[in-house]
Amino acid sequence: MALVTRKRLVRLAKGFFPALCRPDDAWALARLAPDEAALYQAMDVRDREHNVAVAKLLLERWPDAPNCAVRAALIHDAGKSLRPYNVWERVFTALFERWAPAVEPYPLREGLTGAWQVRLHHPRYAADRIADPCVAEIVRLHHEGGPLWAERLHEVDHGF
Template sequence: MSTKLFDRIKRFFRALNIKIDQQDIDIVNKNLEDKHKKLFYSMSLIDQRHSIDVAKTLINSDLDITKKTLQLALLHDIGKQVKPFFLLERVVVVIFPRRNLKLSADPLESNLLKKAWQLKYWHPEYGARLAEKASFDIELINMIRFHHNTPPKCQEIEDFQWSDNLN
């Protein structure tokens, strides 16, 4: 069995029994302001756990990590909360990526599977919109918006993407 497939299976079973402990909460409290925490705690437990794991990987790395990078790690998936994104939907969009599916960001689809693919591919934009409404600083808004892309010479996003891909 390939390592990537094994990792995905492991993540699936971990998602069935998510735990967030005091050490995790301390990481959130240390790195996020109140306006950030409001959106962080609005995410599903699956996304909170994933985001904390991304932040922990960065903290435990040898990289020179900024607070902004840790904020991105904790907030990068806030756009997934615009509609419920159930575990089975997440499994389907990972197993069957629809890269050529032409879905615009708006309006959100009512068809369950189209909505799932739409959330997967447009959550950075949805997250940036939520961050704008919550008055995040423009740098963090743009980092959320482009966290699946790499703007020229943005080491923070490159560091984040490395960690996100491991988690």
């Protein structure tokens, strides 16, 4: 079992106390297309903070990252805002992800089934709402792998 890092404990604390989050919204919004900015702004403050951290780390590791990869990093979790996804659901589905039941992405459901849908299908939910095909592809595949920048986004995202 992996050690619990300080970073993960801080993230868990912010999960329960979102007022502790301070996403760099100005930095993010300056990089996003208008439709992407709307997706970003619809996200929970915790997801915005995480996505900004992921985008900045992506740029730190690969300063030559294309604009579409940075934008994808900024909205890669936007699918989680499709339905309320409370902290208990987030924690439960993260802890038991290995045993997640196979659930179809649609229709979107309430309760724990809906939480599993969000956990499993949030990349698709976000990608389906992104106009730029490059950004949409990276977001859609950031959990599955695939193209280079989807792989790199996955690597950076799972470092948190």
